[in-house]
Amino acid sequence: MDQTLDTLENITYDELREGDVATYTRTLTEDELVLFAAVSGDVNPVHLDAAWAADSMFKERIAHGMWSGALISAALATVLPGPGTIYLEQSLAFKRPVKLDDTLTITLTVLKKEPKNRVTMGCDVRNQAGETVVTGEARVIAPKQKMTITKPRLPKITIEQ
Known part of the structure; x- marks a missing residue:
């Protein structure tokens, strides 16, 4: 079946193989940074206040760490x-x-298939310069049944300036 940008198709537990790799890419915008702060409640000034962040160890505003986790x-x-x-x-x-404006590429790698459809995934997150920003592992229950779904349409939300 042809997968278009408007559909999402899963890979079932039985189809997964150790070593399988996939990527996902996203760019951090001003709106997303502020909306993440609003949704999470994390209003640390290192994320939201340019003057405060200029005096921090980073010298500029940075994303919430959990934005990468998300x-x-x-x-x-x-x-x-x-x-x-x-x-x-x-x-x-x-x-x-x-x-801000960093483009992150998340690379997921199937590390280990376990009983009861459990899968351990390697997680590597790199910026547009290829620098590692986050590493880790995830454990998931992989789906048993094959499915292709229509990608839900989400509202475009912007912050008033």
């Missing part, structure tokens, strides 16, 4: 294994800051 979740839910995946555990090590 992208891993999105990659697991939409790419590998995809729709129907149940997220069980996640370890994360933050290696370098993510800045």
Whole structure:
């Protein structure tokens, strides 16, 4: 079946093979940074206040670490294994800051298939310069049944300036 940009197709537990790899890419915008702060409640000034962040160790505003974690979740839910995946555990090590307009590529690798449809996934997050920003592992329950779904349409939300 041809998969278009408007559909998501999963990879079932039986189809997964150790060593399988998939990627997911996203760019951090001003709106996404502010919306993540609003949704999470994390209003640390290092994320939101340019003057305050200029005096920090980073010298500029940075993304919330869990924004990268949320992208891993999105990659697991939409790419590998995809729709129907149940997220069980996640370890994360933050290696370098993510800045506004950074484009992150999440690479997921099937490390180990376990009983009861459990799968351990390697998670590697790199910026547009190829620098590692986050590493970790996730454990998921991979879907049993094959499915292709229509990608839900989400509202475009912007912040008033």
